[in-house]
Amino acid sequence: MKNFSYARPTSIHQAIELAATSDVMILAGGTELLNWARIGIAEPSKLVDITGVAGLEGIEELPNGVVRIGALTKLNDVALHPLIRKSYPVLSTSILKAASAQIRNLATIGGNPLQRVRCPYFRADEPTQCNKRTPRSGCAALHGLNEKHAIFGWTEDCVAVQPSDPAAALAALDALFVTQSKQGGRRIPATTFHTLPSESPTAHNVLQQGEVIAWIELGEAAPKSAYLKIRERESYEFATVSAAVALEMEGPVIQRARIALGSVAMRPWRLVETEGRLAGLRSDSPEIMLAMKAGFADAKPLSMNRYKIQLAQNTAVRAIEMAVQA
Amino acid sequence: MDDPQKTRKEFSRRTLLKGGAIAAVTGLSGMSEAIAPAAAPDSPFVSHANITLVINGVSRRVEVEPRSTLLDVLRERLYLTGTKKGCNRGECGACTVHLDGRRVNGCLVLAIAADGKKIETIEGLANGDQLHPMQQAFIDQDAFQCGYCTSGQIMSAVACVAEGHTGSNSEIREWMSGNICRCSAYPQIVAAVNAVAKRNA
Numbered sequence A: 001m002k003n004f005s006y007a008r009p010t011s012i013h014q015a016i017e018l019a020a021t022s023d024v025m026i027l028a029g030g031t032e033l034l035n036w037a038r039i040g041i042a043e044p045s046k047l048v049d050i051t052g053v054a055g056l057e058g059i060e061e062l063p064n065g066v067v068r069i070g071a072l073t074k075l076n077d078v079a080l081h082p083l084i085r086k087s088y089p090v091l092s093t094s095i096l097k098a099a100s101a102q103i104r105n106l107a108t109i110g111g112n113p114l115q116r117v118r119c120p121y122f123r124a125d126e127p128t129q130c131n132k133r134t135p136r137s138g139c140a141a142l143h144g145l146n147e148k149h150a151i152f153g154w155t156e157d158c159v160a161v162q163p164s165d166p167a168a169a170l171a172a173l174d175a176l177f178v179t180q181s182k183q184g185g186r187r188i189p190a191t192t193f194h195t196l197p198s199e200s201p202t203a204h205n206v207l208q209q210g211e212v213i214a215w216i217e218l219g220e221a222a223p224k225s226a227y228l229k230i231r232e233r234e235s236y237e238f239a240t241v242s243a244a245v246a247l248e249m250e251g252p253v254i255q256r257a258r259i260a261l262g263s264v265a266m267r268p269w270r271l272v273e274t275e276g277r278l279a280g281l282r283s284d285s286p287e288i289m290l291a292m293k294a295g296f297a298d299a300k301p302l303s304m305n306r307y308k309i310q311l312a313q314n315t316a317v318r319a320i321e322m323a324v325q326a
Numbered sequence B: 001m002d003d004p005q006k007t008r009k010e011f012s013r014r015t016l017l018k019g020g021a022i023a024a025v026t027g028l029s030g031m032s033e034a035i036a037p038a039a040a041p042d043s044p045f046v047s048h049a050n051i052t053l054v055i056n057g058v059s060r061r062v063e064v065e066p067r068s069t070l071l072d073v074l075r076e077r078l079y080l081t082g083t084k085k086g087c088n089r090g091e092c093g094a095c096t097v098h099l100d101g102r103r104v105n106g107c108l109v110l111a112i113a114a115d116g117k118k119i120e121t122i123e124g125l126a127n128g129d130q131l132h133p134m135q136q137a138f139i140d141q142d143a144f145q146c147g148y149c150t151s152g153q154i155m156s157a158v159a160c161v162a163e164g165h166t167g168s169n170s171e172i173r174e175w176m177s178g179n180i181c182r183c184s185a186y187p188q189i190v191a192a193v194n195a196v197a198k199r200n201a
Helices: A012-018 A033-039 A075-079 A082-087 A089-096 A101-106 A165-172 A272-278 A287-294 A307-325 B004-011 B013-028 B070-077 B133-140 B150-163 B169-175 B186-200
Strands: A005-007 A024-027 A046-049 A059-061 A067-070 A176-180 A187-189 A212-218 A225-230 A241-250 A253-262 B046-055 B058-064 B096-099 B102-105 B118-120
Touching: A012 A046, A012 A212, A059 A082, A067 A082, A075 A082, A075 A089, A075 A101, A082 A089, A089 A165, A089 A225, A089 A241, A101 B102, A101 B150, A165 A225, A165 A241, A165 A253, A225 A307, A241 A307, A253 A272, A253 A307, A272 A287, A287 A307, B046 B070, B058 B070, B070 B096, B096 B150, B102 B150, B133 B150, B133 B186, B150 B169, B150 B186, B169 B186
Parallel strands: A005 A046, A024 A046, B046 B118
Antiparallel strands: A005 B046, A059 A067, A067 A212, A176 A187, A176 A212, A225 A241, A241 A253, B046 B058, B096 B102, B096 B118
């Protein structure tokens, strides 16, 4: 790891001031950033450690019903919080299925969605063809090892997927990332927080230099929600595919469904067409699978990952069943 | 070399390292209290710092570069080599320690970011010659072969019990999944965690 200098501001204003120049990276839990620095994915010359910034940790319910999660709240603390378990089980489960107990004690809810792709070419110890690692160098995964890669929204410039479990849950919940920066700050929908390669093959998300996630806001409670993660081993592994589902039911009838797939695209993939077709269906209707397939009309497999289409459909249907039971 | 007693005395790595630790800490005790600035005197960025880590109840001062991890400082600066370096990428759990009472991967924490915090390592578990119940349970249940992951397993297991994630074998397995054992002693590790959890219940 190349050396860097280090600052530990205590206020958000100091933090965004210090982080404004391009040689600075922001450190929170560090579970990703330290590995980027080791591998050479990032070589910051300055780190701004925001873990000492006051007011960015904890969970509170605002008078208008919005639940506000401080970006520095540790993953385990979000997942095990009684309000999150009760009102947003999809978020709680997605977190508990992520990483390990130790990592979840370090990693933060604001930092987790900033994790970068797990593509082996991006993570290689020696730089290889990867537009995210070395802009305009090409994409080795396009015709290479791509069995874990995208089935939605990819281009020939990048076929990787965003692996964050919580990000999929936040997208299904229509959460907002509330940022602070010298320009003031933004409220960014979780559904468009990550950058598709058609927008920019090199970018990972829409955050700008010096822009800090301060809070994540959740809207109305989603007690009938669930997260299903499918992977090659039961625990401590990234998803092959995952599905975050939030339902509103009236008796046995689905009134509204929100579904975000994880690890199928460079952003959590909302199945908008499926969501529309599910409204009005009984939860045990055989038409649910038909509605699901309709959401995959624009799915496009790579050479090694055709299996992910059916796997993702089955995963999402099972997650709907789990949400009905929630 | 023929005298085994003498050999042990001269070449015991632990003895050597204990001596080194005392020398290192003594050597640093006279250094500046303040965090050293990197460039301009008023810059908030530092390129090295004297930090304090409260390790197993003992306050230790050490000078570090910002890039030094807690794991490396424990092992290479303070000679607390009970904490193991496996993957150095947060994938294996061999470096598990408790930071302010919570289990974390020592390789994923910058030492400078842990300034002033409490750290518990495997060296702090036993009370003199009296092993911690989890250490004894690992022996009783035969929960290791090569032993390389064991420090991390035990630190994680102590936390797992304290957190109350021991309701079933599958819950223990889930909450112990951050510790990889290449000898695959998992059934025995689960048995050890279970034994301590049951005793505490």
